Amino acid sequence: MRYMLLIYGNEAGMAAAPADAVTQMSSAYVSYTEALKKSGAWLAGDRLKPTQSATSVRITDGKTNVLDGPYADTKEQLAGFYMIEAEDVDAAIAWAARCPGASTGTVEVRPIWELTM
Template sequence: MQYLLLIYGAEGAWDGMPVSEASKMTQEFGAFTQSIMDNGNYKGGNRLHPTSKATTVRVRDGKRVVTDGPFAETKEQLGGYYLIEAADLDEATAIAARIPSARFGSIEVRPIFERPPA
């Protein structure tokens, strides 16, 4: 079986953390990632930019509607995901608009933190 582990938390928590604590947290994340890589559980994972960098794509009446923010309605739940490579946000939203359920649901496009070169 594969499982998706979704990490929730108050976005402000990181900003409010003292530098020493934040870097300790980063180290812990690194160690955790390494441990699940070592024992073969790891398939992938990324840190997301905060919701202030999110863009929502919907298709209504055949027209693409792009808006700022993560405005999924409360009656909408997470039902799947695609991880894509795109040149920029315009290409990403164009691809998002082709997801069939964009016609009745919402696709949240969230940029992924670029990793420092290994």
């Protein structure tokens, strides 16, 4: 089954982090991604640009509303994702627990609702 690992973190905290901490976190992500790929669980993944580069789109009364930035003002922001293949939710949770982002923020595990057409 496919799962999304949605990585949430504090953008302001990362922007203020010392360069060596950022380098250490980047190295941890490289190792984590390599482990996912080696296991065969990795399907896709990427970092996201900061929330100020986001655009939110909403339709209200048939009218398209476009807003700069994220819709919600939250303590943690969506920073990236991995799409993985896992035997079950417990295996997906185990991968989420190994994600470097879990030690500084939150990794949400969401099963993908497979479309059957």
